[in-house]
Amino acid sequence: MPNAQTNRRVLRYHKGSWEHIEDVISEERRLTVDWHDSPANDSGSVALWAWPCNLAPLALGHILLDVKPGNGLLSRVCTVESLAEDHFRVTLGEEREKPSTSSLRNISGQMLFQAMQAFIRAKSQWDGTGCFHQTGVFDPSSGQWLSRAEDIGRHNCIDRIAGWSVAQEVPLSDKILFVSARVTASFCSKALQAGFKVIVSRSAVTTAAIALAKKSGVSLVGFARTDEDRLTLFIDEKRRIEVIS
Numbered sequence: 001m002p003n004a005q006t007n008r009r010v011l012r013y014h015k016g017s018w019e020h021i022e023d024v025i026s027e028e029r030r031l032t033v034d035w036h037d038s039p040a041n042d043s044g045s046v047a048l049w050a051w052p053c054n055l056a057p058l059a060l061g062h063i064l065l066d067v068k069p070g071n072g073l074l075s076r077v078c079t080v081e082s083l084a085e086d087h088f089r090v091t092l093g094e095e096r097e098k099p100s101t102s103s104l105r106n107i108s109g110q111m112l113f114q115a116m117q118a119f120i121r122a123k124s125q126w127d128g129t130g131c132f133h134q135t136g137v138f139d140p141s142s143g144q145w146l147s148r149a150e151d152i153g154r155h156n157c158i159d160r161i162a163g164w165s166v167a168q169e170v171p172l173s174d175k176i177l178f179v180s181a182r183v184t185a186s187f188c189s190k191a192l193q194a195g196f197k198v199i200v201s202r203s204a205v206t207t208a209a210i211a212l213a214k215k216s217g218v219s220l221v222g223f224a225r226t227d228e229d230r231l232t233l234f235i236d237e238k239r240r241i242e243v244i245s
Contacts, residue, residue: 004052026131027052028152033059034089051151056080057163059088065162065193072098073166101174104240117226119178125150133157136178154181158190172196183209192216200224210234
């Protein structure tokens with residue numbers, strides 16, 4: 001696993017007194033992404049702050065979700081190249097035929113519990129820093145994890161997953177997105193743009209996220225906490241989650 005952490009001597013107030021300790025801090029760097037839209041003959045440059053590891057998927061996903069959103073991640077040919085350590089160029093190519101995907105059905109609560117347990121227990125940059133958000137792509141048809149992403153910004157995590165999806169040509173509409181962070185409207189919107197129809201969070205969701213999920217036909221699960229033996233199904237208009245009382 002790539003590492004970008006710094007040890008720093010700090011002062012901590014603990015149990016009534018101050019003490020010197022060595023703390024582990026995550027690095028954060030400025031990423032520049034130039035982009036060029038071939039069919040539209042349009043171009044530009046954006047900057048964002050991120051954990052400085054595996055940046056190519058982040059650069060590609062950020063352009064596709066935040067800068068030049070289109071008709072789906074896999075609807076056009078895209079390339080990303082590194083110009084420098086923290087500088088990338090994304091080229092958006094011609095439109096192509098969208099891949100067909102199967103719909104999600106009969107997802108059991110037990111499957112969600114087991115998947116969330118594996119998701120949370122996996123080794124991550126959170127260990128030692130307490131600084132990272134995590135996302136994961138789970139395929140319910142095979143019961144396998146296809147990809148994981150982590151970053152200091154939760155929205156960056158979705159960008160990283162989107163970039164991976166395009167690079168590997170893996171559609172996301174029949175996959176489940178697992179997240180460690182709360183699901184707000186902005187987070188839900190970005191996950192929807194990426195193609196996800198089912199979002200499972202270990203944390204809370206907001207009223208605006210529920211409203212957006214209902215309008216968009218997204219199934220939204222929150223508070224999926226295996227240590228507390230519970231999860232909450234907030235909205236599931238398409239009845240993808242199998243509920244047996």
